[in-house]
Each structure stands twice: as C-alpha cells, then as structure tokens.
Amino acid sequence: xxxxxxxTGNDSAAYAFKQIxxxxxxxxxxxxxxxxxxxxxAYVADGEVKTEFVPVESExxxxxxxxxxxxxxxxxxxxxxxxxxxxxxxxxxIAASCRCPIVMPVINRALSAxxxxxxxxxxxxxxxxxxxxxLYSENCQEAYDNALQAVRIAEHPDVMLPVMVCLxxxxxxxxxxxxxxxxxxxxxxxIGEYERSDNLLxxxxxxxxxxxxxxNYYFExxxxxxxAMQEAPAVIDxxxxxxxxxxxxxxxxxxxxxxxxxxxxxxxLGSSMGTAKQAVDDxxxxxxxxxxxxxxxxxxxxxxxxxxxxxxxxxxxxxMDRAVSFGLGGPLFHEIxxxxxxxxxxxxxxxxxxxxxxxxxxxxxxxxxxLAEAKDSGQVEPVVRYVGLRE
Amino acid sequence: MATTSLKQxxxxxxxxxxxHAACPxxxxxxxxxxILLAAQQDDTYVVASISTGCMExxxxxxxxxAWRIPLFHSAFENSAATISGAETAYRxxxxxxxxxxxxxxxxxxxxGGTYDIGLQSLSGALERGHNFTYVCYxxxxxxNTGIQRSGSTPKGAFTTTAPAGKVxxxxxxxxKNLTAIVAAHDIPYVAQASxxxxxxxxxxVQKAVATExxxxxxxxxxxxxxxxxxxxxxxxxxxxxxxxxxxxxYEIEDGKLTINYKPREKKPMLDxxxxxxxxxxxxxxxxxxxxxxxxxxxxxxxxxxxxxEAMGKETAQ
Numbered sequence: 001x002x003x004x005x006x007x008t009g010n011d012s013a014a015y016a017f018k019q020i021x022x023x024x025x026x027x028x029x030x031x032x033x034x035x036x037x038x039x040x041x042a043y044v045a046d047g048e049v050k051t052e053f054v055p056v057e058s059e060x061x062x063x064x065x066x067x068x069x070x071x072x073x074x075x076x077x078x079x080x081x082x083x084x085x086x087x088x089x090x091x092x093x094i095a096a097s098c099r100c101p102i103v104m105p106v107i108n109r110a111l112s113a114x115x116x117x118x119x120x121x122x123x124x125x126x127x128x129x130x131x132x133x134x135l136y137s138e139n140c141q142e143a144y145d146n147a148l149q150a151v152r153i154a155e156h157p158d159v160m161l162p163v164m165v166c167l168x169x170x171x172x173x174x175x176x177x178x179x180x181x182x183x184x185x186x187x188x189x190x191i192g193e194y195e196r197s198d199n200l201l202x203x204x205x206x207x208x209x210x211x212x213x214x215x216n217y218y219f220e221x222x223x224x225x226x227x228a229m230q231e232a233p234a235v236i237d238x239x240x241x242x243x244x245x246x247x248x249x250x251x252x253x254x255x256x257x258x259x260x261x262x263x264x265x266x267x268x269l270g271s272s273m274g275t276a277k278q279a280v281d282d283x284x285x286x287x288x289x290x291x292x293x294x295x296x297x298x299x300x301x302x303x304x305x306x307x308x309x310x311x312x313x314x315x316x317x318x319x320m321d322r323a324v325s326f327g328l329g330g331p332l333f334h335e336i337x338x339x340x341x342x343x344x345x346x347x348x349x350x351x352x353x354x355x356x357x358x359x360x361x362x363x364x365x366x367x368x369x370x371l372a373e374a375k376d377s378g379q380v381e382p383v384v385r386y387v388g389l390r391e
Numbered sequence: 392m393a394t395t396s397l398k399q400x401x402x403x404x405x406x407x408x409x410x411h412a413a414c415p416x417x418x419x420x421x422x423x424x425x426i427l428l429a430a431q432q433d434d435t436y437v438v439a440s441i442s443t444g445c446m447e448x449x450x451x452x453x454x455x456x457a458w459r460i461p462l463f464h465s466a467f468e469n470s471a472a473t474i475s476g477a478e479t480a481y482r483x484x485x486x487x488x489x490x491x492x493x494x495x496x497x498x499x500x501x502x503g504g505t506y507d508i509g510l511q512s513l514s515g516a517l518e519r520g521h522n523f524t525y526v527c528y529x530x531x532x533x534x535n536t537g538i539q540r541s542g543s544t545p546k547g548a549f550t551t552t553a554p555a556g557k558v559x560x561x562x563x564x565x566x567k568n569l570t571a572i573v574a575a576h577d578i579p580y581v582a583q584a585s586x587x588x589x590x591x592x593x594x595x596v597q598k599a600v601a602t603e604x605x606x607x608x609x610x611x612x613x614x615x616x617x618x619x620x621x622x623x624x625x626x627x628x629x630x631x632x633x634x635x636x637x638x639x640x641y642e643i644e645d646g647k648l649t650i651n652y653k654p655r656e657k658k659p660m661l662d663x664x665x666x667x668x669x670x671x672x673x674x675x676x677x678x679x680x681x682x683x684x685x686x687x688x689x690x691x692x693x694x695x696x697x698x699x700e701a702m703g704k705e706t707a708q
Contacts, residue, residue, distance in 0.1 A: 023483040026476065052483040054475060057515030061472035064465055064512070068440065068476030071463060073490075074483055076476070094465055200461050200477055201484070203436035203492055208456035210464035217453050 002186075002247070007179045009172035012140040013079065013105045013165070014039035015179070016147035018049055019187040020103070023074035023194075026054035026065035030084040031117045032169040033107040037079065059084035063091035063102075070100035071209055072201045075151070075194040077102065081169060082109035082123045089127075095162045096131025097225060098210060101154030101194070102162040104132075105147060108270065108322075109169040110355040118356020119169040121269065125323035125331045131225055133163040133232055134300040136269040138255075140177040142297075143167040145249055148182070151191045152239045158231040160196075166299075168271040170356060182247055190246060229301045236298055253298035254306050258284070262292030264371045265311055267336060268320035269296050272352070272359045276320070279364040291368050296332070304339030311336075316346050316375040318367055320387075322353045329384040346380045352387035363388045393432040393601075395593040400428050404459070406437070411457040413449040416615040416622025418629065419528050420446070420457075422586040423499070426526060426610075427460060429593035430495050430600045436460070438477060439497045442470035442504030445535040446528060468508040471516035471525055474498035478521045495600040496523035501612075502543035503533045506569045517576040517605045524599040524606040527569065530614040538617045542567040545637075546688065547681045548669045550617075555672035560681055565688055573607045574643050580606040582642035587629035591640060591651055598644070611638045619668025628666060635663040636693040647703040650696055657693070660686040 007015060014036045017025065025044075027037045044053045056062045059080050066076040080088065085106055095102055106124050110116040124134060133153060137143040143165060150163035167173060182190075198207055213221060236253055244250020257277045259265055266276050273295040283289040294310050296303070311317050319337075321330025328334060333349035340347070350367050353359050367387060374380050394400065406427035413420050423446065431437040437460045441447045447464045450457040465473045474496050484490045498516075500509055505527040513525060532550050533539040540550040545566040549555045553562040574581045580602045584592040592610065599606035613629050615622040632638035633652050637660065640652040664670040664682060673681055 023487075024476065024479050026479070050483070050487065052479045054479050054519065056472065056475070057511060057518070061469060061475070061512050061515055064469035064472035065476030065479065067465060068463060068473040069480035069483075070476075072438075072477045072480035072484075074480035076480070090466055091469070098465075200463055201438060201481060201490060201492075201494065203438065203461060203494060206459055206461045208451050208458050208462045208464075211451040211453040211456060212448050212464075213453040 001183050003181045003183065005179050005181055006176050007140060008035070008174055008176050009140045009143050009167050010035040010107065010174065011039055012144040012179050013147055013167065014043070015181060016144045017077060018043045019182070019184055020075070020077065020148065020151055020191060021049045022051050022077045024054065024066060024069035024076040025051050025078060026056050026062045026069070027078050028056050028059045028062045028080070028084060030059070030081045032109060032173045033079050033081045033084070035173070036105065036107065059087040060091060063088040063095060066102050067091060067095050067098060067100050068200065070102055071098060071199070073194070073196055073199045077104065079105040079107065081107040082111050085123045085127060086111060092127055092130040092132060097221065099160040099228070100162055101160055103147060103150045103154055103165065104162065105143070105165045105167060107169045107173045108166055116355040117169070119171050119322070120354045120356065121322040122324070122354070124164060124166050127164070128300055128331065131161065131229070132300060133161055133298070135163060135165050135298055136296065137165065137167040137172065138271055138273050138295060140172055140175070141179055143172060144179055144181065145243065145251065148187060148190065149239050149243050149251065153232065153236055155194055156235045159228055159235050161228055161232065166270065171271045180249070186246060190243070232301050233303065251297060253303040254310055255295040255297055256310050257293040257295065259292035259294055259310060262290050263315040264289060264291040264318070264368055264375065265294055265314040266291070266318045266320060266367055266371070267294040267296065267307070267332070269299060269332065270322065272320065272322070272364070275359055275361055275364045278361055279368055282361070283365055283368050289368060289372055302335055302339070304335070307336055308339050308344065311340065312344060314345060316348070316371045318348045318350055318371045320350045320352055320367065324351055324354070346374065347383070348374060348380060349384045350387050351384065357388050359388065393429065393597045395429060395590045395597070403428055406431060406459045407450065408457045408459060411450040412452060413445065414616055414622070416625045417445070418586050418612040418614070418625050419530070420450070422528055422592065422610050422612060425586060425589050425592055426497070426596050429596040430497060431460065435493050435495050435600065437495050437497055439499060440465065440470045440473040440477065442500040442509055443467040444501035444504055445530070446499065446501065448535060467504050469512050470498040470500040470504060470509060471513040474523045475516045475519065475521045478523050498523060498525045500525070500527055501535070502527060502529040502531060503541045506542040506567050514576065517573065517578050517607070520604050522603055524596070524608065527609045528612040529609055530612040530617060531566070532617050534614050534617045543569065546685055547664070547673050549672060560678045561672060568692070570609045577646070578605045578607065579603070579645055580642070582608045583638065583640055584608055585611045585629045585633060585638060585640060587626040588633070588640060588652065595642060617669065620666060631658065631663055631666055634658045635660055635689065637663050637689050639693060639696055641696055648696065648699040650700050660689055
C-alpha cells in the first residue's frame with residue numbers, strides 16, 4: 001500500500017535509500033546534504049536496513065569507496081553537495097569509466113568563493129561532462145521517484161552508468177512537502193537485484209580493473225562509454241513508463257507544461273520550474289499571454305531532439321540557468337541553442353538564483369514579460385540577462 | 392597452516408607473473424611476489440587495490456596484467472579508501488550469505504601515494520578499522536614520474552625537484568617518519584620490512600593478514616634508477632639499509648614494539664651514503680656537515696626504537 005507522509009527533500013531521499021536498502025553507503029557531511037545522511041544513519045542504527053555504512057573522512061574517499069564497493073558487486077550509494085562534489089571530481093570520471101551504477105543524490109548548492117550554502121546548479125552543471133546521468137527534481141516527490149528510478153536506469157545492462165539525482169538545496173532539501181511513498185515490497189520488486197558480470201570479489205576468475213590503457217586502447221573504452229550513454233534515453237523512458245504503471249506517476253525526460261499553443265516558452269531545471277508554472281497560469285489569466293514551461297528532467301544524456309521538437313512552434317524561447325559558464329553564459333542555454341541550430345527563432349538566456357537568490361513569482365513573470373517584449377520588438381540583445389540581480 | 396618455507400613457496404604459482412615492465416633491479420615486484428605468496432595460502436584469497444605509481448603502470452598495461460589475483464587501480468591518493476569500499480562490500484555480502492570465500496584485503500601504495508597525497512585516505516581507513524593490510528613500497532621519491540622529491544625522500548638525497556646545485560644540497564628536510572605516524576593510530580599491527588629478508592617480510596604479512604582490523608607494513612623498495620646504483624646491487628643495498636639502521640626492521644603488535652633485526656655491527660651512514668649516486672654531492676666541503684647530521688638522525692631513531700622495545704619488555708615483566 002502506498003503511504004502519504006510529510007517529508008523534506010532530504011528525508012524523502014533518505015526514505016528512498018531506506019527502501020533501496022543498498023549494500024554499502026559511504027558519505028561525508030556537507031550542508032545541505034547532512035540531514036539526508038543523519039536520517040539514513042538512524043535507519044542503520046535501528047537495524048531498519050542491511051546497509052554497511054562507511055563514515056569516510058572526505059568526499060573523495062566516499063566516492064572512492066562506493067566505486068570499489070560497486071565493482072565488488074555491492075549496490076552502493078552516496079550523497080553530497082557543492083564543494084563535496086568538487087572534491088569528488090577525479091572520482092566522478094572514474095566511477096563512470098569503470099561502469100559503476102552508483103546512485104548519488106546531489107543537493108544542489110553554490111560553489112565557493114565566497115562560501116555560500118544555498119542553492120544553485122553550478123556544482124552539477126560543472127559535472128556535466130563526467131559521464132554521469134543527471135536527473136533534476138522539481139519537488140520532493142520527484143526527488144524520491146527519481147532516486148528509485150535511478151537504480152533501475154543505472155544498473156540496466158545496456159547502461160551501467162552512475163546517476164546523479166539533483167535536488168535544490170534548502171528549497172527542496174529543507175522544505176516539508178507531502179510525499180506519496182510506495183510500499184517497500186513494490187520498491188523491492190521494481191529495483192530487483194544488482195548483478196555484475198565482472199566482479200572484483202570473483203577470486204576464482206581474477207581480473208585487473210582500472211588498467212593502464214594507452215593510445216592503442218583508451219579511445220575504444222571512451223567510445224563504449226559514449227555508446228552506453230546513447231542507450232540510456234530508451235532505458236530512462238522505459239523505466240519512467242513502468243514506474244508510472246506501478247505508481248500512477250510516470251516520467252519522461254522532459255516535462256512540458258501548457259506548451260502546445262504557447263508563443264513564449266521558458267526552459268529550465270529544478271524547483272524554479274514550479275514557480276514558472278505558476279507564472280504561466282497567472283499570465284495566461286491576467287494578460288492572456290500564451291506561455292508555457294519546458295522542464296528538463298534528464299539533462300544528461302541531453303535530450304536535444306526532444307527539446308527541439310517541443311520548442312518548434314514557440315515564437316521566442318527563454319532559457320533559465322542557475323549556473324554560469326564564465327566567459328560563455330548559461331550552460332543550459334548554450335546546449336539548447338546548439339540543439340536548435342539552424343533556425344527555430346530567437347532565444348534569450350536568463351541567469352538567476354545563484355547562491356540561493358530567491359526566484360519569486362514576480363521575477364518569474366518578469367522573465368515571461370521580457371520574452372514577450374523581445375518577441376514583439378525583435379530586440380534580442382543582450383542575449384544573456386540576469387534575473388533578480390542588484391544593480 | 393600458512394608457510395614461509397622457501398622450498399614450499401617455490402612450488403606455489405607466482406601471483407605476480409613475469410613479463411611486467413618494471414625496471415631491472417626494481418625491488419617492488421620482488422616484494423609484491425613475496426607478499427602475495429605469503430598472504431594467499433590455504434583457504435585465504437587476496438583482493439588488492441593499488442595506487443597510481445611504478446608498480447601499477449608497469450604491471451597492468453592493457454590488455455595485459457601481471458596480477459593473478461583480483462586487482463583494482465582507481466587513482467593515486469585513494470588506495471586505502473578503495474580497499475575500504477571493497478572490504479565493506481565483502482562484509483555486507485558475506486553477512487547476506489552471497490559470498491562464502493575467505494578474502495584478505497591488501498592495499499598497495501608507493502611512498503608518494505602513501506606518505507603524501509594518500510595520507511588522509513590512509514589515516515581515515517586506519518581510524519575506521521577496516522579489516523585490511525596496507526603495504527607501502529617505499530622507494531623514497533616519485534620514481535614513476537621522474538624521481539621527484541616526496542615526503543619520504545631522505546635528507547641530502549638528489550631528486551629532480553630538489554636537485555643538488557651550486558647552492559642547494561639536495562633535499563634539506565628529513566624523511567617523514569610514516570611508520571610512527573601510522574603507529575599513533577593505535578592499530579593492532581604495524582611493521583617495517585625489507586624484501587632482502589624475505590621470511591621476515593612474509594611472517595609480517597601473515598601476521599597482518601591473520602589480524603582482525605587495520606594493519607600496516609612499510610617495505611623498503613630500493614630503486615636503481617632513482618638511487619643511482621647498479622641494478623644487480625638491490626639486495627645488497629637493502630641489506631645495507633638494515634645494517635646501518637637507516638631502515639630498521641621492527642614490528643608493533645598491540646602497542647608492543649619488537650626490533651626484528653639488530654646488526655651485530657651497526658655500520659656507519661657513510662657506507663650507505665657512498666653506496667648510491669643520489670648522495671654523491673654530499674662529499675664536498677660545503678655539504679660535509681650534512682653527513683654528520685644524517686648520522687645523528689639515524690642514531691636518534693634507532694635509540695628511540697631500542698628504548699620503546701625495552702619499555703615494552705619492562706611492562707611485560
């Protein structure tokens with residue numbers, strides 16, 4: 001029986017961990033991820049999970065430990081934020097390259113300096129080329145649902161890649177929301193057992209993992225990794241559909257909201273898309289503006305074709321980035337513009353919310369108004385605009 | 392019963408095969424072969440991690456591998472964290488009845504990966520008390536990347552990042568006493584060993600493997616390229632290290648220190664310094680004073696070990 005409960009984003013992810021019941025969890029504390037691990041450590045202490053919990057001395061060691069555990073045939077998870085993710089950097093590549101299906105909630109937080117503990121996406125955006133699948137969550141329910149689906153996606157034999165489940169620090173991690181939780185047995189059956197054919201603990205068939213591959217072999221390894229990423233979209237769609245049949249909540253890689261007849265469409269990731277959806281409802285009622293929101297759930301692999309299709313009838317598109325690629329602009333904007341190469345109308349890039357700067361409903365509406373103005377006037381310069389920035 | 396009998400060991404298959412690409416005269420593969428033979432006996436299997444370094448690059452050039460046990464090379468600074476993960480997975484899966492084999496976990500690292508960049512990872516794994524043995528093969532510099540100075544490089548040695556020049560005498564600082572740092576973690580077993588005393592090294596390995604908890608063995612690994620001596624001299628150099636007491640062979644079992652080799656006649660450090668080209672520049676008027684300092688450092692550490700050993704004996708009485 002599904003159960004309705006009130007949990008924060010951190011607690012929702014911890015509850016998903018409890019139901020996944022991993023063999024190994026290794027983690028290191030960092031705000032705002034800490035409460036996820038407090039909650040999970042309490043499950044361990046009360047014997048509610050079979051998990052061996054490793055309280056490591058750094059995020060680098062957390063990722064190192066779960067990589068080895070995963071190669072040893074254990075279902076292994078960790079979680080982190082911001083600087084913790086940055087310290088894992090080297091290991092993120094190794095996790096993906098060693099084809100370790102690790103599931104890691106990342107509680108999105110701004111990177112230093114200046115030090116800041118609040119939400120933006122510069123941490124996970126910076127990790128976009130590491131070979132991890134990235135799913136972004138709009139609310140706590142999605143964080144929970146994404147974490148469960150992540151296990152299936154990661155461990156699919158055609159994929160075998162790690163997955164980051166991204167959820168906005170504080171905005172989701174520390175906000176109490178209603179959660180529709182599946183019962184344990186449903187989750188158990190849905191995720192199944194983790195098995196890998198090449199296993200570090202297979203002492204009778206000893207293998208060397210992480211060998212030294214030079215000019216003659218390295219390239220082929222990378223091609224196989226790229227191919228695995230190519231297999232992921234079909235698996236993500238299939239798992240999202242199956243999850244829907246099981247729970248009534250199905251998931252695709254994109255989540256379009258009132259886009260069918262929209263002239264003005266805003267694209268983005270995470271919790272702000274909830275605010276943007278409200279802005280759409282308001283502006284349609286108040287100003288008759290035909291607007292919509294295209295929320296991207298799966299950022300890696302990048303669903304370029306789907307995005308292009310979803311935006312093909314928009315007169316203007318605004319992309320909201322909660323991160324900056326210094327010297328370029330918003331990373332999401334540039335990927336979408338590249339996906340729409342060869343026409344398809346003007347685009348503006350809105351950079352917002354860095355370091356947890358609030359995106360109020362009014363600011364979200366301003367984005368739409370700004371786009372509507374640019375559409376009517378044809379004035380699209382400057383392309384990169386900052387939302388809610390003090391002069 | 393695990394054996395260290397050379398006759399019996401000779402009949403066992405080597406677990407690190409020949410054909411690897413280590414330099415002639417390198418002590419590393421010799422030590423690793425002894426360690427694996429000593430550890431994987433009876434019903435015990437070995438699973439190992441290794442940090443980036445000489446032994447890793449020379450033994451795992453894809454699609455070949457010299458290792459006949461499961462090995463994972465992950466990165467440079469995380470051999471201990473890596474073995475933590477493998478050992479924890481093993482504990483979890485064993486508890487669930489998904490694995491029944493008896494596995495000993497060994498983490499290998501060079502001095503760069505252990506004294507320097509991997510020290511935090513090592514310290515964390517020791518403190519958490521994973522059931523594993525960490526083996527540092529100490530060749531006293533970053534040999535793999537071209538003989539750069541490490542925290543383990545001894546005072547006065549020439550390296551490419553602390554070269555001896557017109558005004559600099561090579562490395563000015565002392566070698567970090569890693570074995571003492573590890574011992575301060577109060578783990579059940581800590582030792583220093585050398586491949587020229589194979590039985591001593593293998594006994595230590597067998598003790599470590601049989602001990603529940605985190606254990607550590609620091610193995611001297613003479614390096615003809617970096618230390619500048621002829622490749623056929625490796626074991627003589629290793630023996631000289633023990634005879635001059637620059638590399639004392641000892642073990643600490645639950646806090647009790649035992650010196651496993653006391654040279655009948657403690658040889659002067661001059662013999663050690665003259666045996667290797669990396670110290671050649673010390674024999675000039677401007678650097679001569681360092682020879683005396685180096686001798687004093689070695690004497691002080693040897694005296695410290697003798698005192699600790701005597702204290703342990705008194706406590707036992």
